[in-house]
Amino acid sequence: MPHSLVLNLLPQSPVSPQFLTGRHLHALFLTLVSSVDPTLGDRLHDSTADKAFTLSPLQIINTNSPLFKGNRGESKLQYSHQQPILANTPCWWRISLLDDTLFGKLTQLWLNLNPNRPWHLGPADLYITSIEGTPQSIQPWANASxxxxxxxxxxxxxxxxxxxxxxxxxxxxxxxxxxxxxxxxxxxxxxxxxxxxxxxxxxxxxxxxxxxxxxxxxxxxxxxxxxxxxxxxxxxxxxxxxxxxxxxxxxxxxxxxxxxxxxxxxxxxxxxxxxxxxxxxxxxxxx
Known part of the structure; x- marks a missing residue:
């Protein structure tokens, strides 16, 4: 069962552009996985085959960037950052999961989400404030079927x-x-x-x-x-x-x-x- 989950994030300190690359976001996802299933995290890290998940770049909500029109989920997303994302700037991040096994392994992460637990993107701390997994009027990237x-x-x-x-x-x-x-x-x-x-x-x-x-x-x-x-x-x-x-x-x-x-x-x-x-x-x- 495919899921398209949107995580709403709040950085507690500035996030430098060098830590906003796909490679660093990929590492953050593996950290999330490893927090509930270290063996699965290691397997995903070592796998070179087509993997059962996709990630988005980190998106700033209501940014004035010319790469982003300002509304969540616009068809044109921000895929690179030239400036740091400042502390307390609301962001969202899409994770899609393509099979039930992976979603099931991560269920405990979603159900026991601690909004006060920091996750690290480079030296910056991020809080996951909420997760959207069903269609939203202003967020077309969230869905499940x-x-x-x-x-x-x-x-x-x-x-x-x-x-x-x-x-x-x-x-x-x-x-x-x-x-x-x-x-x-x-x-x-x-x-x-x-x-x-x-x-x-x-x-x-x-x-x-x-x-x-x-x-x-x-x-x-x-x-x-x-x-x-x-x-x-x-x-x-x-x-x-x-x-x-x-x-x-x-x-x-x-x-x-x-x-x-x-x-x-x-x-x-x-x-x-x-x-x-x-x-x-x-x-x-x-x-």
Missing amino acids: TYIQLYEEASDAYGGKLRNCSINLTFSTPTAFRQGQYDNTLPTRESVLNSLLSRWNKYSCIEFTQIAIESIFSSFVNIHTEILADSRSKFIGIIGEVNYKILGAIEPIQIKQINALADFALYSGVGRKTTMGMGMTRRLYSH
């Missing part, structure tokens, strides 16, 4: 409803896809759908064997590349929106599978480095 629900609630027919065959994805943090030894930033239908499919088949127990990728066509593209660099590496990815249309003669079950994968994007992200804050993606519905 079973895989069966995702599949059953996905539309399987045209039915006169164009949105059933229109998939609008927003790539909210830099997104890139591995091809051989190198990265590719272009969100082709193959790159996006295969990324979603591999994670769906690994964790859902509802295997999709033949996705009609050849029936998906991009009809609107509004993306640009961003460069994220730290002392260790440089990551280039795209940010923006792409609308994909399902066209041609296609079986209802194939429409259903594609729609289920698009809705799953909220939890799984797409592409590389999703455990470091990259590839955060969700489906947007027009009203």
